[in-house]
Amino acid sequence: MNEQEFYRAMTARYSALSGFVPDEASDIALRFHALAGELADFSARLDEAARQSDPLTAKGEALDALAALRGISRRPAAHAAGELTFTRAPGTAGEVPIPAGTACAAPDGRVYLTTDAGSIPAGETSATLAARAALAGRGGNAAAGSVTLPRRLAAGVAAVENGAPFAGGTDAEGDDSLRRRLLAAWARPANGVNGESYRAAAEAWPGIGSAAVCAGERPGSLTVYAAADGAPAVPEAVLAGLSEALGGMRAPCDTVTVESAEAVAAGVSIEIEAPAECFSEVREALLGRVRETLDRMPVGAGLPVARLCALAMDREEVTNCRVLLPAADLAAGPAQVLRAGELSVTRMGG
Template structure:
């Protein structure tokens, strides 16, 4: 860590005293020069600290983290555009059909409006009161996930249209992959290098697709020369689109002669009954909340195909704040996932011990 400015200046003043037997006056020329030099040395130290952080993918950020990813063939997931449906209303009786062209712009109101464009042409039929059209955000990002009724501005003026609105919430918009999430993929790729012939290669492909929350690869499940990729969509993008995007990527990047299938993993819910003995000074309700949160954190770190052992649940309970002791019911056991399933939740039935 770089030395503080005051420490640098103090060392310089002390060295001056050691060599001259006196400290420089506060307003003297030498004191002013010392202050300037101390400031520059401090700034240099700060820059060196920053440079050290960028040399390691576990501490790098921004474009320098991108450089580390590129060495492993990884790129940051770009923002995804939200989509939905808007309804165009006529201002009066329409005597002939009117075509609303693809690319027609609408937006939300306010200081920072979010703009959307129609993705296809639709016909506002003669005699009709309205027409629905699919739209997509002009720019990617979670800001496009607007709530019902927030789209209200006609950017492209259409003579027969009096107003526009969205009757349901828009979905699918995601921000650019964060440093934290991208760093996790980089560190994982370093720990399990993808050679093009192992499961890590296909897992890396799957996790590079926007909308994939987790992935599990099962080689030779259908015989020699086959690879099955199970994914759990994270809800950022429509599931069918996620599967389609991954299938297209795999078709382009797979090894020659390898039959790769992309499948959606099944979500599994488990249940456990346990008696909790609260520590002194804690209410049972408080401890119950702490236990539930601790177990859910454990569950959130599971991957597709990974079982949840009773001992792991016990470890989470033991370290939950306010727990003195616990005892599982005899009916409780390990929660098994299976290769194409992922445990996403545990129903924790808790009894108060005395």
């Protein structure tokens, strides 16, 4: 109830008991207004407390607290990892040392640091060292050949470049993903070391967005299929770390294999009816929402066409829509994960 509803309820009750309606300028009315405001504020606080105590509606720190009751914590942001190749400067000889923490950058200002010390050996023209993004998050992922600007060249180094992409950078886990894991933990509790405990451990691993566990042909043989949000495959370094962690917790007779789930590119084409003057803005926003939805799909989960319609109709500027592609609900196998393929949004009649 809001303030006016509380006030009307109090004046109605007062009138029923006293036989007259208090004047708006009277002391009684002023007291009712003051009390109604306090009651409305208290009512709003109770509503918020109820929302924050329910895992279906809790957000932020309240959701973290509920997840902690099940031993689940929010996944932190992960650094993108890759390699940097340093080229020897002409006219130099001997070994060229490259210290750990050597900073290089992309043209847009993203910084990458070598994680270990290394050197260009005598007689060699270049050396490749492991590196990672200075800041954790998806923004650290970079295409091959995009990190070319040394912040401060080591003596004897002429140039730097990443021959392969920097990958594996993920943002801190959002509320929707954490809520999904929490609800899954309640629906399918881990009982000792079973398939659910492997899945829960995999989904808590940095760089992993979702996971599924499939039984192998032999008893005790399990395969954990993992996926990274926003990426077609999980980086090998992340898979290796997860495999080692799961190997340490496995039951004595279990054989646990960790693999990257097969990414299935989902093509989506949607027609919308929207005013011409704002169509470009609506189109870009809808493309972004569809891409984000697909790139965060869990392993084995499908996407109904109705959800694509809902994404389009969520925009108040859109008055109608038609999903041209896919022709039917998108499905993924137990070892597959949907990811954004070719996406398009066009205007009806345009």
